[in-house]
Amino acid sequence: MSNVKEYFQLGDVFRYFIRVFKKPDPNAPTSFNLRMMHGINRISIIMFLFCVTVMIVRAILR
Template identity: 75%
Template sequence: MNKFVDYFKIGPVFTYFIRVFRKPDPNAPTSQNLRMMHGINRISIVMFLFCLIVMIVRACTR
């Protein structure tokens, strides 16, 4: 049962959402590919949240 609960933990996902919008650690190794990946992830997170808000507003106004 413990493995089942661990499978559905979403804590690391939320920490990534917060971490992706922070300034990168100056001591961490960076590359162009990693910077592009984080940029695309920022765009997709913002689009997801915007669409989620639009869906909630549409559901509430019906």
């Protein structure tokens, strides 16, 4: 049963969602590619949440 609990733990995923929107650590090495990757991740997370919201609203209004 503990394997099933570990399989459905989403803590790491939610921590990543929060971490993407925080300011980067000033001591961490940065590059143009890394900044663009985080920017694209922010855009994709926002689009995903928007689409999920639209799908939920459409399901409720049917």
